[in-house]
Amino acid sequence: EIVMTQSPATLSVSPGEGATLSCWASQTISNNLAWYQQKPGQAPRLLIYGASTRATGIPARFRGSGSGTEFTLTISSLRSDDFAVYYCQQSNNWPYTFGQGTKLEIK
Amino acid sequence: QLQLQESGPGLVKPSETLSLTCTVFGGPITNSTYYWGWIRQPPEGGLAWIGSIYYTGRSYYNPSLSFRLAMNIDASKNQFSLKVNSVTATDMAVYYCARWAAPGGGHAGGFDIWGRGTEVTVSS
Numbered sequence: 237e238i239v240m241t242q243s244p245a246t247l248s249v250s251p252g253e254g255a256t257l258s259c260w261a262s263q264t265i266s267n268n269l270a271w272y273q274q275k276p277g278q279a280p281r282l283l284i285y286g287a288s289t290r291a292t293g294i295p296a297r298f299r300g301s302g303s304g305t306e307f308t309l310t311i312s313s314l315r316s317d318d319f320a321v322y323y324c325q326q327s328n329n330w331p332y333t334f335g336q337g338t339k340l341e342i343k
Numbered sequence: 344q345l346q347l348q349e350s351g352p353g354l355v356k357p358s359e360t361l362s363l364t365c366t367v368f369g370g371p372i373t374n375s376t377y378y379w380g381w382i383r384q385p386p387e388g389g390l391a392w393i394g395s396i397y398y399t400g401r402s403y404y405n406p407s408l409s410f411r412l413a414m415n416i417d418a419s420k421n422q423f424s425l426k427v428n429s430v431t432a433t434d435m436a437v438y439y440c441a442r443w444a445a446p447g448g449g450h451a452g453g454f455d456i457w458g459r460g461t462e463v464t465v466s467s
Contacts (some may be wrong), residue, residue: 237406270453272390279439279457280382280390286451323390327450331405332380332392 238262238326242335248343251314257338259307259324267303268328274337275320283322284309316342345369347440347458354464355434361427361463365440372421373398378443379416379423380454383436391436395443396423435465 239262249255259269267287272280282291284300287307297318299310311318319342324335351363365379372379380395396402396414404412413426427434437460445452 266450268450272453279441279460280454281457282453282455285445285453285455286447289446289451291453291455321388325390325392325453327445327452330403331407332395334390334392336389 237331238265238329238333240324240326240333240335242322242324242338244338245336246339246341248341249314250343251316253314254310254312255314255318255340257309257311257322257340259302259309259335261305261307261326261328264304265326265328268326269300269302269307270325270327271298271300271309272323272325273318273320274323275317280323311340314340345442345456347442347456349438349440349458349461351438351461351463353462354466355430356467357431357465358429361425361430361434361465363425363438363440363461363463364422365424365458367421367423367442371418372416372423373418376444380441380443381414381425382439382441382454384439384460385433385436393425393438430465432465435463437462 241260243258269287271284274280288300297312321337346368378395381393394404411428416423439460440458441454442456444455
């Protein structure tokens with residue numbers, strides 16, 4: 237099973253600033269990585285797939301990058317509704333696995 | 344617009360079987376482009392993939408659960424289902440059904456449409 241590790245566990249950022257979230261895979265997964273955003277009481281929402289392709293309706297402020305074992309989600313000009321928990325997920329191998337999440341909170 | 348809706352009992356007794364159904368609205372479950380999956384989220388947080396199924400019935404299970412799992416698809420009802428046998432407190436979670444899409448083919452995709460989730464409690 238591929239283990240996905242996210243860092244940091246919690247990130248405190250002020251609105252208007254940018255944020256960088258990291259995700260590592262325990263073995264290479266090519267670009268088979270997705271990012272999700274989850275707000276309290278809601279289902280996760282797909283942001284990025286294929287490591288860098290934005291899902292339908294996702295603004296350009298969300299940028300995914302990386303390949304192999306190291307991946308990054310960069311969010312620029314943070315807005316109030318960006319503060320949430322973010323998960324990465326690999327789909328290179330069964331079983332699909334998720335990172336433990338990064339909570340992005342208002343500073 | 345495609346929507347998914349989970350249904351099933353919110354309370355299951357220990358050692359019994361959890362049965363959930365996901366109904367797909369707004370499009371055929373037999374669309375060959377997609378897989379259909381189950382993901383759960385325990386009270387402490389985090390997401391765990393349970394399994395995925397194709398419209399043909401081909402399925403993939405999480406090995407940590409596979410000996411207790413069964414997934415099926417009913418095209419006539421536009422539904423897919425999940426059964427988890429011999430439940431314990433560790434099976435308590437919000438269970439989501441979701442559509443898996445890989446627009447470019449291959450493995451690069453994501454769960455792009457989710458149900459709202461259904462909370463399952465295990466208690467006698």
